[in-house]
Amino acid sequence: MKAKIAALGGDGIGPEVVAQAVRVLEATARLFDHEFTITPLDFGGVAIDAHGDGLPPHTLRGCLESDGVLLGAIGGPKWGPTAPVRPEPALLRLRSELGVYANLRPVKVLGALRDASVLKPEIVEGVDLLFVRELTGGIYFGRKQRSDDRATDECAYTVAEVERITRVAGRLASARRRRIVQIDKSNVLETSRLWREVSERVIKTEFPGVSIEHMFVDAAAMHLIRRPRDFDVLLTENLFGDILTDEAAMLAGSLGVLPSASLGEGRRGLYEPIHGSAPDIAGRGIANPCGTILSAALLLRHSLGLEAEAAAIEAAVEAAIAAGARTADIAATGGASVGTIAMGDAVLAQLRRR
């Protein structure tokens, strides 16, 4: 098949990890006889420096014209909280313009990385959970106000916004272990009470085979590291999802191995590793490209419908890690580690072997 893919390296380690994912996409196209046109586009801090805008019009256009968008990471000390123009609003605008309200963050503990987690292997072994994070609403997008002695961030959700994201969770749960835990702070927040009512109704009436349980976010934060295997699908709002997915990443040993997919109504999606731009290690060639490579696999699966290709990439990453190729973040204590490009090489070698 023919497909257009936009590649947004972004800042920090972003371009380094995206370069490896692009190599994997190109190899996949050759192996499976597809034609992918992969277009690099400026985005984030680098775009602010070059064009004065984190999401320049030509980048937005390129993304809207593509079948899928692969993104590295954005941000860095150069564009910190006090900078006149910051890259984060560009990411929020991109998510919103693409209409990708459903952010899927799977957390699966690879057998070979059982010992890489800071948690005990017997706690993380067999963990396989899926976060469904609402991505285009809530406090991230509410009105922000600032005066000399006061600041406000408004958090709002509509019934329709909660219904559509709950349906995504319902569909995904139906294909998994059919258990949703919806996470909120409904003992305090009005928006959370809306989430609880609406998600309960949608699942009960539209997904009779799926169970839904509700949990306060503080308790969920605890149970996630105490008994992570008990979770299947976790459904939550934008801010709680942001925080809990960083926490859950620690189950898998490293933020570096986790992908994400952000989807809307059409097939086009935005795919990014869940880690940030890691300015501290940028340019050193040691970043882990696996989260981005696995995000590219999700792009093939969700936006292009290429299941076999996606599965082949996922198997290649797993095999490369199992065969001992580890970047520093997932290396065994005292064990050797490889750089970003060598990690990409190892995945490519496994892919070609299939």
Ligand code: IPM
């Ligand atoms: C994430 C990131 C972003 C978010 C930032 C960079 C705006 O932390 O994708 O998790 O909070 O959504």
Ligand code: MG
């Ligand atoms: Mg985050």
